[in-house]
Amino acid sequence: MKPLLRVAELGKRFGARTAVADVGFDLYAGEVLGIVGESGSGKTTLLRMLSGQLTPDQGRVEFTARDGEQLDLYALPEFRRRLLMRTDWGYVHQQARDGLRLAVSAGANIGERLMAQGDRHYGRIRDEAIDWLQRVEMPAERIDEAPTTFSGGMQQRLQIARNLVTRPRLVFMDEPTASLDVSVQARLLDLLRQLVAELQLAVVLVTHDLAVARLLAHRLLVMKDGRVVEAGLTDQVLDDPQHPYSQLLVSSVLQA
Amino acid sequence: MTTMLRVRNLAKTFTLHPQGGIRLPVLGGVNFEVAAGECLVLAGPSGAGKSTLLRTLYGNYRLQEGSVAIRHGDKMIELGNASPQSILSLRRTTVGYVSQFLRVIPRVATLDLVAEPLRARGVTATEANERAAEWLARLGLPARLWHLPPATFSGGEQQRVNIARSMIAEYPLLLLDEPTASLDADNRRIVVDLMNRARDAGAALVGIFHDADVRAAVGTRSYAVEPLREAA
Numbered sequence: 001m002k003p004l005l006r007v008a009e010l011g012k013r014f015g016a017r018t019a020v021a022d023v024g025f026d027l028y029a030g031e032v033l034g035i036v037g038e039s040g041s042g043k044t045t046l047l048r049m050l051s052g053q054l055t056p057d058q059g060r061v062e063f064t065a066r067d068g069e070q071l072d073l074y075a076l077p078e079f080r081r082r083l084l085m086r087t088d089w090g091y092v093h094q095q096a097r098d099g100l101r102l103a104v105s106a107g108a109n110i111g112e113r114l115m116a117q118g119d120r121h122y123g124r125i126r127d128e129a130i131d132w133l134q135r136v137e138m139p140a141e142r143i144d145e146a147p148t149t150f151s152g153g154m155q156q157r158l159q160i161a162r163n164l165v166t167r168p169r170l171v172f173m174d175e176p177t178a179s180l181d182v183s184v185q186a187r188l189l190d191l192l193r194q195l196v197a198e199l200q201l202a203v204v205l206v207t208h209d210l211a212v213a214r215l216l217a218h219r220l221l222v223m224k225d226g227r228v229v230e231a232g233l234t235d236q237v238l239d240d241p242q243h244p245y246s247q248l249l250v251s252s253v254l255q256a
Numbered sequence: 257m258t259t260m261l262r263v264r265n266l267a268k269t270f271t272l273h274p275q276g277g278i279r280l281p282v283l284g285g286v287n288f289e290v291a292a293g294e295c296l297v298l299a300g301p302s303g304a305g306k307s308t309l310l311r312t313l314y315g316n317y318r319l320q321e322g323s324v325a326i327r328h329g330d331k332m333i334e335l336g337n338a339s340p341q342s343i344l345s346l347r348r349t350t351v352g353y354v355s356q357f358l359r360v361i362p363r364v365a366t367l368d369l370v371a372e373p374l375r376a377r378g379v380t381a382t383e384a385n386e387r388a389a390e391w392l393a394r395l396g397l398p399a400r401l402w403h404l405p406p407a408t409f410s411g412g413e414q415q416r417v418n419i420a421r422s423m424i425a426e427y428p429l430l431l432l433d434e435p436t437a438s439l440d441a442d443n444r445r446i447v448v449d450l451m452n453r454a455r456d457a458g459a460a461l462v463g464i465f466h467d468a469d470v471r472a473a474v475g476t477r478s479y480a481v482e483p484l485r486e487a488a
């Protein structure tokens with residue numbers, strides 16, 4: 001089986017500062033890869049390079065398209081990269097507001113990605129939107145309301161629905177639960193866990209919360225100063241960390 | 257008999273970096289084989305490294321030195337050079353691990369938790385839930401608890417959920433870390449009976465049992481895990 005995403009020797013500098021250096025990994029369909037590390041360790045910069053939003057100084061990101069073609073992300077013309085991002089990929093932002101269009105209704109937020117795929121059938125788009133609101137456990141009757149009237153947890157659900165409606169095969173998530181209250185977090189994590197398993201999504205998940213990583217990720221990369229210092233199965237990294245920094249990270253939390 | 261597990265010259269040393277890089281040698285020169293239909297009892301004093309060994313066989317602790325080969329279908333998989341994906345595949349169909357404590361997933365009902373190993377193999381929700389209910393009933397867990405998450409259950413109740421979760425999958429190799437430790441005499445008998453049935457049906461078991469009666473009832477052989485530092 002070919003990996004869905006193949007990353008090699010990825011690097012990025014900002015001026016004199018190295019933000020990400022020499023990161024490489026393969027990601028297969030249905031796998032959730034967690035990226036953990038303290039703030040400033042380069043997690044978000046890496047995620048933005050993986051998802052086509054920030055051109056790396058070094059290295060390659062390759063994606064296997066539905067027809068099996070191997071696409072070199074940064075060698076693609078801009079419009080093809082954008083099309084990938086709107087259809088085959090999803091990106092869940094930490095702040096739901098960054099991933100939603102606030103001026104239009106919940107239904108339009110979900111429908112927009114279908115339309116980007118070329119769907120023009122209004123009735124079908126609306127049915128899909130209702131279906132997805134229900135799948136993320138939101139009341140369907142709020143379909144015509146703007147996201148600004150929703151709670152933080154509901155906005156995050158809407159952002160997830162908006163991303164998943166096109167049946168992407170790969171979803172990037174940047175601290176998807178970090179902006180929510182603990183009680184709301186648990187429900188959202190549970191929802192994510194179910195959706196990921198049900199849709200066989202490949203996910204790259206950035207989190208500083210090791211409990212979230214334990215719950216969702218199959219594998220982990222531990223980052224420090226822009227480099228991967230340890231990689232392995234989630235339970236290996238959390239229960240038998242090898243690198244001094246991973247050990248420090250794991251021993252600094254109460255229970256994960 | 258078919259060899260299910262072969263361990264050669266396994267050694268494990270923990271290096272505690274936050275404690276100034278102290279090195280804790282725990283296991284060394286571990287050698288044994290376990291065949292289908294056998295139950296190998298790991299014996300040894302507290303702190304000898306029995307749980308460490310079991311976790312290493314599951315791929316939970318990293319294999320640093322030596323070799324662990326596990327029969328997966330008709331192949332022997334070497335843990336030392338297995339990819340993360342193939343370790344997960346081993347865990348899906350071949351190796352089960354019963355830890356002393358249940359790691360609960362928030363909000364997930366007991367029945368779903370027990371059904372999960374079957375669901376992961378593609379069994380339908382209805383069938384997986386029926387089988388989960390059978391196992392929970394067999395282990396005497398009251399039906400009123402089945403739809404609750406086990407976070408608030410007693411130690412013995414959680415342990416039975418844990419056992420149901422591993423037994424339901426009928427793994428050819430079962431690793432058991434004190435599976436009866438928090439059970440009363442009646443429940444212990446039930447679990448001993450289930451382990452014996454699994455073994456008689458051809459599963460290979462490796463277990464840590466502090467209770468001498470359980471050891472005598474389930475074990476077919478024993479392996480002494482020697483404390484390293486005293487020997488050195």
Ligand SMILES: Nc1ncnc2c1ncn2[C@@H]1O[C@H](COP(=O)(O)OP(=O)(O)OP(=O)(O)O)[C@@H](O)[C@H]1O
Pocket residue numbers: 239240270280282300301302303304305306307308309
């Ligand atoms: N993840 C770990 N990191 C560092 N040291 C560890 C780790 N896990 C176990 N150890 C150490 O390894 C040694 C053996 O522990 P282990 O739990 O394997 O013993 P045991 O034989 O199972 O004992 P018991 O019968 O009391 O359960 C102990 O000194 C323990 O502190």
Ligand SMILES: [Mg+2]
Pocket residue numbers: 306307308464
């Ligand atoms: Mg132990």
